[in-house]
Amino acid sequence: xxxxxxxxxxxxxxxxxxxxxxxxxxxxxxxxxxxxxxxxxxxxxxxxxxxxxxxxxxxxxxxxxxxxxxxxxxxxxxxxxxxxxxxxxxxxxxxxxxxxxxxxxxxxxxxxxxxxxxxxxxxxxxxxxxxxxxxxxxxxxxxxxxxxxxxxxxxxxxxxxxxxxxxxxxxxxxxxxxxxxxxxxxxxxxxxxxxxxxxxxxxxxxxxxxxxxxxxxxxxxxxxxxxxxxxxxxxxxxxxxxxxxxxxxxxxxxxxxxxxxxxxxxxxxxxxxxxxxxxxxxxxxxxxxxxxxxxxxxxxxxxxxxxxxxxxxx
Amino acid sequence: xxxxxxxxxxxxxxxxxxxxxxxxxxxxxxxxxxxxxxxxxxxxxxxxxxxxxxxxxxxxxxxxxxxxxxxxxxxxxxxxxxxxxxxxxxxxxxxxxxxxxxxxxxxxxxxxxxxxxxxxxxxxxxxxxxxxxxxxxxxxxxxxxxxxxxxxxxxxxxxxxxxxxxxx
Numbered sequence: 001x002x003x004x005x006x007x008x009x010x011x012x013x014x015x016x017x018x019x020x021x022x023x024x025x026x027x028x029x030x031x032x033x034x035x036x037x038x039x040x041x042x043x044x045x046x047x048x049x050x051x052x053x054x055x056x057x058x059x060x061x062x063x064x065x066x067x068x069x070x071x072x073x074x075x076x077x078x079x080x081x082x083x084x085x086x087x088x089x090x091x092x093x094x095x096x097x098x099x100x101x102x103x104x105x106x107x108x109x110x111x112x113x114x115x116x117x118x119x120x121x122x123x124x125x126x127x128x129x130x131x132x133x134x135x136x137x138x139x140x141x142x143x144x145x146x147x148x149x150x151x152x153x154x155x156x157x158x159x160x161x162x163x164x165x166x167x168x169x170x171x172x173x174x175x176x177x178x179x180x181x182x183x184x185x186x187x188x189x190x191x192x193x194x195x196x197x198x199x200x201x202x203x204x205x206x207x208x209x210x211x212x213x214x215x216x217x218x219x220x221x222x223x224x225x226x227x228x229x230x231x232x233x234x235x236x237x238x239x240x241x242x243x244x245x246x247x248x249x250x251x252x253x254x255x256x257x258x259x260x261x262x263x264x265x266x267x268x269x270x271x272x273x274x275x276x277x278x279x280x281x282x283x284x285x286x287x288x289x290x291x292x293x294x295x296x297x298x299x300x301x302x303x304x305x306x307x308x309x310x311x312x313x314x
Numbered sequence: 315x316x317x318x319x320x321x322x323x324x325x326x327x328x329x330x331x332x333x334x335x336x337x338x339x340x341x342x343x344x345x346x347x348x349x350x351x352x353x354x355x356x357x358x359x360x361x362x363x364x365x366x367x368x369x370x371x372x373x374x375x376x377x378x379x380x381x382x383x384x385x386x387x388x389x390x391x392x393x394x395x396x397x398x399x400x401x402x403x404x405x406x407x408x409x410x411x412x413x414x415x416x417x418x419x420x421x422x423x424x425x426x427x428x429x430x431x432x433x434x435x436x437x438x439x440x441x442x443x444x445x446x447x448x449x450x451x452x453x454x455x456x457x458x459x460x461x462x463x464x465x466x467x468x469x470x471x472x473x474x475x476x477x478x479x480x481x482x
């Protein structure tokens with residue numbers, strides 16, 4: 001109750017504030033660094049008591065960029081992203097999951113949308129701090145309501161490269177964190193972003209995603225600030241076909257997956273599952289399984305899920 | 315601070331000092347961790363079963379999903395203190411986690427008019443991650459605008475350990 005009051009106060013007092021150009025400039029700088037720099041480094045992903053170390057390498061040339069992520073702890077896993085595909089290599093299963101897109105599908109937090117972020121977040125400059133031998137500036141995004149998380153983003157003062165990203169909940173507690181422990185900017189060759197797996201004989205799961213309209217499906221009420229950004233049909237896993245609708249407030253995104261229950265033998269486990277900042281809410285609507293996945297507080301994911309409805313087209 | 319915490323735990327503080335320590339707990343993360351540790355130690359010494367890992371986080375999530383109806387005007391400091399004290403007196407650690415989830419954020423000024431909050435959601439049924447969580451995450455992650463600020467680092471969530479169980 002108290003929190004509802006505080007959120008109300010935050011909404012009432014902050015909504016009209018303009019963000020300083022300097023602060024938005026920092027977000028643009030991070031954005032540009034992410035698009036333009038080649039780098040290789042080691043980062044730790046932390047969520048609750050769990051932490052996992054990974055290596056990330058990005059190579060940029062005139063033809064575009066290739067990025068490779070290798071998980072160094074536990075079961076070896078590797079993901080390579082090129083302009084139009086994301087390939088996830090799982091050597092333990094001898095399996096490659098391929099997610100294809102047209103280039104325009106990759107979402108972008110376009111520079112002009114950065115200004116729009118200020119509608120949902122109060123954006124301010126935080127402290128300066130040294131991270132992995134880089135002097136960093138913190139940019140703090142405080143949500144204006146309880147429907148999204150807050151973020152502390154630490155960018156290298158020279159290059160703008162994001163060295164640490166912390167997600168915090170409404171109580172100010174850390175939900176998850178990504179932080180580089182070592183980073184080298186530049187000096188990356190094309191060779192370094194190739195998969196190290198000879199996966200030709202592995203099983204391939206191809207998502208075959210393509211933009212489509214999901215006739216009859218929609219939300220009875222949208223979640224404030226979250227707008228529909230993509231609607232597509234795709235495959236999930238080996239053979240299941242699904243519809244996917246993505247909603248975003250410009251920074252956080254929530255996907256709604258819709259799969260027919262026809263011919264499905266195992267029962268649907270309805271409810272909420274959580275992993276760090278990600279929540280997954282499953283329910284049944286009109287003989288379909290609706291699975292809502294997003295990096296947003298549980299309430300937001302649940303609200304979107306509960307608003308999913310099917311109306312028979314007239 | 316740690317000494318004050320253990321006094322609070324043992325019920326040795328008067329109302330005023332207890333309120334001050336509880337206030338400090340709301341602000342000080344380290345103190346909260348110490349508070350949690352003391353209780354776990356106490357529980358272990360009494361031979362109680364420890365709470366499962368992530369209990370506090372799950373409890374907070376359940377609390378957060380509780381109905382939030384209309385925003386009340388400022389809650390008098392007196393009632394807040396009472397709530398905190400009763401929390402400390404009873405199911406101390408558990409209740410306090412809940413209390414802290416609702417603890418005031420320091421930067422907010424208590425003056426503006428109340429605004430209606432959205433309709434409450436029913437309490438969700440907590441389930442383990444779906445077996446196909448990895449597929450959903452891989453399909454979802456690429457659409458997050460965060461990728462353009464952070465590159466593909468968030469994809470690490472796609473393939474985190476428990477999500478990579480072989481499918482039946």
